[in-house]
Amino acid sequence: MSARDIFHDAVRKGLEDEGWVITDDPLKIRVGRVDMQIDLGAERVIAASRGDEKIAVEIKSFVNASNIYEFHTAVGQFINYRVALEEKQSDRLLYLAIPESAYQTFFNLPFVQVVIKKFQIYLIVYDPTNEVILQWIN
Numbered sequence: 001m002s003a004r005d006i007f008h009d010a011v012r013k014g015l016e017d018e019g020w021v022i023t024d025d026p027l028k029i030r031v032g033r034v035d036m037q038i039d040l041g042a043e044r045v046i047a048a049s050r051g052d053e054k055i056a057v058e059i060k061s062f063v064n065a066s067n068i069y070e071f072h073t074a075v076g077q078f079i080n081y082r083v084a085l086e087e088k089q090s091d092r093l094l095y096l097a098i099p100e101s102a103y104q105t106f107f108n109l110p111f112v113q114v115v116i117k118k119f120q121i122y123l124i125v126y127d128p129t130n131e132v133i134l135q136w137i138n
Contacts, residue, residue: 005039005059007128011097012040014126014133015057020044027056031084038081041092054092056085057124062102071112078121097124100134 005011012022024041040057058081060074074096082094098107103125106112116123125135 006061006063007097007099007126008039008059010128010131011057011059011124011126011133013131015040015042017131018133020055029081029084029088031087034084036081036084038085038094039097054089056081056089056092056094057097058094059097060102061128062099062106067102067106071106071115075115075119075121079119093122095122095124095136097126099128100125103135 012025016022020042021044022040022042024038026037026039027041029036029038038056039059041054042057043052043054045052058074058077060070062070064070078094078096085092085094103123107116107123115121123135123137124133125137126133
């Protein structure tokens with residue numbers, strides 16, 4: 001099992017406070033004899049007529065010296081996980097959870113914005129100190 005991100009519990013609490021039920025921690029998927037683990041799987045009932053909303057969340061901290069290295073890793077994981085979810089759990093939307101500090105600085109760089117748009121990366125911006133979700137970006 002891979003190591004948990006340092007802000008794993010903060011994101012989990014933030015999601016739970018917004019009414020999400022954590023169904024998987026981690027969400028394990030096997031596709032084409034490859035095993036993968038996305039940090040969290042969650043769902044919530046929206047309304048009786050709409051049914052359940054399901055998400056998968058990959059959590060990143062962006063606290064290392066090289067943000068671009070972490071970004072390369074995050075984008076690669078995001079793409080692989082999205083393909084796996086399309087195969088096995090197509091009703092789940094995948095999000096990349098990032099701390100507010102990274103969103104305010106690194107994620108506003110033009111190159112990063114182009115990559116996010118090109119690969120349609122959905123973001124959850126979280127506050128690791130207060131353990132809350134600040135923004136959902138689709």
